[in-house]
Amino acid sequence: MLLPRLQPPLRAAIKSIGRSGTSGTQTALNDAFAALSVKNAGPVLTFVRHASHQQQGAVNKAKDGPGKRLGAKKSGEQYVIPGNIIFRQRGSLWFPGENCAMGRDHTIYATQPGYVKYYKDPKTNPKRQYIGVTFERDQVLPLPPNSARRRRLGMEATKMELPEVVEEGAEIQLQEVTPVVRKRKVKERRGTEGMELTIRPGYMYREANWQIGRAAERAKVKVAPFVPRDRWTAWRKTTLRKTKNAEKRGLSRKKK
Amino acid sequence: MSSCQTAVRPLTQCLRNLQISNYSAIPIRMFTSSSRVNEAATETAFSAPAFDPATVTSTKGEKSLMRSGVLPIGSRRRRAAIKSSDNIPFEQLPYQCFQEALKVLKADREEKMKNIQTERLRISNLEAYNGESLKGGEKEKQRRLGDMRKHLEWLKIQADINDPIIKKRFEDGEGDMNKPIYRYLADRKWRAYQRLIIVQRLNQLSVVPDLLPHFEPIAAVQVAFKQRNVQPGEFVDSRVSELPPRLKVQVFDKGERLVTVVMVDGDVPLVDEDSFMHRCHYLAVNIPISPSQTSLPLSRAQENQLVLPYLPPFAQKGSPYHRYSVFVLEQSTGQTLDVEALKEKVKRDRFSLRSFTNTQSVQPIGVGIFRSLWDDGTSGVMKRAGIEGADVEFKRKRIPALKPKQKARGWEARHASDKYKPIRR
Numbered sequence: 001m002l003l004p005r006l007q008p009p010l011r012a013a014i015k016s017i018g019r020s021g022t023s024g025t026q027t028a029l030n031d032a033f034a035a036l037s038v039k040n041a042g043p044v045l046t047f048v049r050h051a052s053h054q055q056q057g058a059v060n061k062a063k064d065g066p067g068k069r070l071g072a073k074k075s076g077e078q079y080v081i082p083g084n085i086i087f088r089q090r091g092s093l094w095f096p097g098e099n100c101a102m103g104r105d106h107t108i109y110a111t112q113p114g115y116v117k118y119y120k121d122p123k124t125n126p127k128r129q130y131i132g133v134t135f136e137r138d139q140v141l142p143l144p145p146n147s148a149r150r151r152r153l154g155m156e157a158t159k160m161e162l163p164e165v166v167e168e169g170a171e172i173q174l175q176e177v178t179p180v181v182r183k184r185k186v187k188e189r190r191g192t193e194g195m196e197l198t199i200r201p202g203y204m205y206r207e208a209n210w211q212i213g214r215a216a217e218r219a220k221v222k223v224a225p226f227v228p229r230d231r232w233t234a235w236r237k238t239t240l241r242k243t244k245n246a247e248k249r250g251l252s253r254k255k256k
Numbered sequence: 257m258s259s260c261q262t263a264v265r266p267l268t269q270c271l272r273n274l275q276i277s278n279y280s281a282i283p284i285r286m287f288t289s290s291s292r293v294n295e296a297a298t299e300t301a302f303s304a305p306a307f308d309p310a311t312v313t314s315t316k317g318e319k320s321l322m323r324s325g326v327l328p329i330g331s332r333r334r335r336a337a338i339k340s341s342d343n344i345p346f347e348q349l350p351y352q353c354f355q356e357a358l359k360v361l362k363a364d365r366e367e368k369m370k371n372i373q374t375e376r377l378r379i380s381n382l383e384a385y386n387g388e389s390l391k392g393g394e395k396e397k398q399r400r401l402g403d404m405r406k407h408l409e410w411l412k413i414q415a416d417i418n419d420p421i422i423k424k425r426f427e428d429g430e431g432d433m434n435k436p437i438y439r440y441l442a443d444r445k446w447r448a449y450q451r452l453i454i455v456q457r458l459n460q461l462s463v464v465p466d467l468l469p470h471f472e473p474i475a476a477v478q479v480a481f482k483q484r485n486v487q488p489g490e491f492v493d494s495r496v497s498e499l500p501p502r503l504k505v506q507v508f509d510k511g512e513r514l515v516t517v518v519m520v521d522g523d524v525p526l527v528d529e530d531s532f533m534h535r536c537h538y539l540a541v542n543i544p545i546s547p548s549q550t551s552l553p554l555s556r557a558q559e560n561q562l563v564l565p566y567l568p569p570f571a572q573k574g575s576p577y578h579r580y581s582v583f584v585l586e587q588s589t590g591q592t593l594d595v596e597a598l599k600e601k602v603k604r605d606r607f608s609l610r611s612f613t614n615t616q617s618v619q620p621i622g623v624g625i626f627r628s629l630w631d632d633g634t635s636g637v638m639k640r641a642g643i644e645g646a647d648v649e650f651k652r653k654r655i656p657a658l659k660p661k662q663k664a665r666g667w668e669a670r671h672a673s674d675k676y677k678p679i680r681r
Contacts, residue, residue, distance in 0.1 A: 081655050113655050146469035149462055153650075157527045160573060160649040 076118050077137060080110040086131050097121070097132030098141060098150075112152060117141045190219045310428075311339040329428050346421055361418050368415035375408045413440045433547035436510070443508035446476045457489040457625055461579050466522050467534065467609045468620060475622035477584055478504040491577070492569070492626045495633035498640070500538065500554035500566040505545050505584050505622055512546040514592060516585040516618050517554065520609055521569065523578045525650060536607035537580065539564040541593040552584075563598045570638050573630040574650030581625045583609065585618035593618075 053059075074086045087094050087108040096102045097119065099112035110116070114133040121130055121142040132141045135152055143150070197205040207215075216223075227233070307317040309328045313336045318328050328335065344350070347358065382401055387394035416422050416437040423441075425431055431438030454473055458464045464471055479486040480503075481496045503517065519538035526533050540557040554566060571578045587593065593616060602612070613620065635646040664672055671680060 079658070081658060084658075146465055148466045151532050153525050153527065153530050153532060154653050154655075155525065155527070155574065155650040156653050157525075157648045158651050160647045162647065 074116045077115050079114070080116055080133060081113045082111050084110045086110060086116055086133075093129070094118075094131050095125075095128045097130030098143070099133040100131055112154070115139075193218075311335050313339065327429070346424060358420075361420075364418065365415050368411055372408065372411045372415065375404060375411060379404050379408065409436060412436045433506075433550075434510070439508045439510070439547055442506065446506070446508070450476055454488045454623065454625070458623065461489055461625060461627075463522065463579060463581050463623070463625060467520060467581060467583075468613070469610065471620050471623070473620075473622050475508065475584060476504075476506040477582070477622035477624040478506075479582055479624035479626060480504070486624065486626045488625050489579075490626050492628055493633060494568070494570060494628060494631055494637045497580075497626070497628065498568045498633075498637050501582070501624075503552040503554065503582065503584070503624065504550050505552050506550050507545060507547055507621065510547060512544055512549070513589065514542045514587045515545055515552075515621070516541045516587060516593065516616070517543060517552065517557075517582065518585065518609065518612070519554075519566075519580060519582045520607060521578050521580050523576060524605070525572070525575050533605065534607050534609065535567075536564055536602065536604050537567045537569065538582075539598070539602060541595060541598065542587070560595055563595055563602060564604060567604065567643075568637050568641050569626075569628045570634050570641075570643060571628045571630050572645060572648050572650060573634075575630070578628045579625060580628060581623055583620050584622040585613060585616075586621045587616075587618050591617070 068088075068090070070088045070090060072087050074080055074084065080086060085107055086100065089106050089108075092102070092106050094108055096108050097117075099110065099114060100108055101111050102108055108131045110133045112133055112135070114135045115137045117132045117134055117140075119130055119132060119141045121128070123142070123145055130141070134141060135150060139150070195207065197207065199205055200208070307321050309321055309326050310330075312318055312321060312328050313332055318332075321328055349355075379401065382397065382404065385397070387397035390396050392399070413436055417440070422431075422437055426438055426441045431441065433439055433442065451473060454477075458471065458473075479501045481492065481499065481501050484492075484496055486492055486501070505515070507513070517538065517540050518536060521535045521537055522532070524533045524535045538554060540554065540561045541563060542561050543552060543557065545552060569578065569580050612618075638644075638646040663669070
C-alpha cells in the first residue's frame with residue numbers, strides 16, 4: 001500500500017537529480033529532498049458511509065395519542081354546585097376567581113353554588129383570565145374596585161345537642177329512666193384515677209411531662225432500692241432475665 | 257435569694273393581692289391584711305423594683321421586672337456587658353477614632369442648626385409678606401409655606417439623626433416622643449416590621465375591602481387583654497377577651513388629637529338572608545391621645561365618651577371564624593362628636609364602618625385585629641353578658657346535586673331483592 005504511493009514522488013526526485021547534474025551536488029540533493037517531502041504528495045480523500053437514521057425533522061413525528069378531554073366543562077352563566085368541574089386544562093390557562101379554586105392538575109372547580117362567569121380583571125393582573133362563580137345570575141365580574149366581598153353563609157342554625165345537664169329536676173327524671181341506658185364501664189388504669197386531661201399545645205389530650213414522670217409515684221409502685229455490691233440479687237435477676245430470653249427464643253424458633 | 261428578700265416576699269405578695277382589678281364590675285371589698293397606716297408606709301418602701309432594668313441578667317429578675325411592668329433594656333448579653341463595664345459615659349469613650357468622628361458629627365450638627373435658623377427666618381418673612389402681591393396669590397403663598405415647614409421638619413431630623421447618643425437613648429426606650437427625631441426613629445422602626453405585618457393581615461383577612469374601601473395605617477396599635485398581648489389576626493380565647501382590651505396607640509406626628517375607637521365584628525351570620533353582617537362591639541368618641549400619651553384602656557372610657565359599651569366577642573358554634581377589628585379613627589382638628597346624638601343613631605347590628613367614617617368625617621389611622629372561634633368558654637361568656645343563642649349550632653346546608661341518583665344497573669339490580677340480602681355488599 002505504501003510503496004505505490006511513494007512511487008510518483010520518488011520518480012520525480014530521481015528525475016530532478018538527473019536534471020541538476022550540471023550544478024553542484026549539494027543543491028541537487030537539497031532539491032531531491034524537497035521533492036521527497038509529504039507536502040507534494042497530492043490530496044487523498046477517503047469517504048466513509050455509516051449506517052444511520054435521521055434524528056431531526058419530520059421523520060420521527062409524534063404519533064397522535066388519545067385526546068385528554070380538556071377544555072370547558074361548564075359554559076358561561078351555567079349553574080354549578082360546589083365541586084363541579086368548570087374547566088380542565090394543562091397548565092394555568094385560566095385562573096380561579098371568585099368562589100372558585102384550582103385543583104392539583106390546574107382544574108378549575110366551583111366552591112359555591114352559583115353561575116359561572118369567564119372574565120378578565122386588568123386591575124389585579126392584566127395578563128390573566130379568570131373563571132368565577134356569582135350568586136346572582138345578573139351579577140358582573142370583576143367586582144368594582146374596593147367593594148366589599150359578596151359572601152354567602154351557606155349554613156343553617158340548629159339546636160345544639162348538649163350533653164346531659166346536671167340539674168336537680170333532671171336528675172330525678174334520669175333516675176326513673178336509668179335502667180334503659182347501659183353505660184360501658186371505663187376501666188381506669190392504675191395511677192390515672194381522677195385525672196382530668198386537657199388539650200395541650202399540639203392539640204393533644206395528654207398529661208404534662210412532669211405528670212408522666214410522677215405516674216409511678218401516683219400508682220404507688222414500690223421498687224426495691226438498689227443496693228450496690230449486692231451480687232446475690234444481681235445474679236438472681238440476671239439468671240431470670242437469661243432464662244426468659246432463652247424461652248422467648250425457643251418459642252420464636254418453633255413458630256418457624 | 258437573700259434572707260432579707262425571703263422575709264419580705266410574703267408581705268409583697270399580700271400587697272399585690274390588695275390591688276382591686278379595675279375591670280371588675282362588681283365592687284369587691286377585700287379583707288385588709290394590715291392597718292391603713294402601715295399599708296401606706298410599706299407601699300412607699302417597696303415601690304422601687306429590686307432589679308435594675310439596665311443590668312438584670314437572670315431569668316428570675318427579668319420576670320419579676322416584667323411583672324411589675326418594667327421591661328429590661330436591650331438584650332441580656334448587652335446587660336451583662338454593662339454590668340461588667342467601667343460605666344464610662346458614652347461621649348468619653350477612650351477611642352481616638354470615635355472622638356474624631358464625634359467632632360465631625362458635631363460640626364455637621366452646627367451647620368444644620370444654622371440652616372434651621374435661616375429656614376425659620378424665611379418662614380416668618382414669608383408669613384409677614386402680603387400674599388396678594390405674590391405671583392400665584394394667597395394660594396401660592398400657602399403652598400410655599402407648607403413646603404418650607406416640611407423642609408424645616410426634615411432639617412430638624414437631619415440635625416440629630418447621626419447622633420450616637422440619641423440612637424442609644426432610642427434603643428433604650430428612653431426617647432422623648434415629643435421630639436421629632438424620636439418620633440421619626442420610632443416610625444421608621446414600626447414601618448420596617450410591624451406595619452408590614454398589620455398591612456398583610458388586613459389584606460389576608462380581607463378586612464380592607466370588607467370593612468373599609470382602603471386603609472393605610474399611620475399609627476401603631478397594640479391590643480392587649482390584661483397581660484396578654486395579641487398579635488395581629490391571632491385567635492383569642494373567648495374567656496380572655498371577655499374583659500375590654502387595653503390599646504397602646506402610638507402616633508408619629510406631633511400634637512394632641514381626639515380619636516374615636518370602634519370595635520367591629522365583620523362576620524356575624526345572618527341565617528335568614530344567607531349572608532353576613534357587621535356588628536359594633538364597642539364605640540367611644542373624643543378620646544385624647546398624643547405621641548407621649550399612648551395608653552388607651554377601653555374600660556376607662558368616661559360616661560361622656562362612651563357610646564356603645566363593650567360587648568364581649570363571641571362566635572357561635574360552627575360559624576366560621578369572626579374577625580374583630582379595633583379601629584382607631586382620628587377626628588379632624590377641633591371636631592368633637594356628639595355622644596347623645598350618636599347613642600340614638602348608632603345601632604350595634606348592621607353597623608357600617610364605611611358609612612360611619614363618611615358621615616362623621618373621621619380618618620382611620622390604626623387598627624388591631626384578632627379572631628375568635630367557638631370554644632369551651634363561649635357559652636359562659638354569653639351567659640354572663642346576657643346574650644342569647646349559646647345553644648345554637650351552625651351546620652352546613654346540604655346543596656342538592658344537579659343530577660338525579662342513578663338507578664341500580666347490572667349485578668346490583670339483579671340482586672336487589674331481599675333474597676340476596678346475606679350476599680349483598
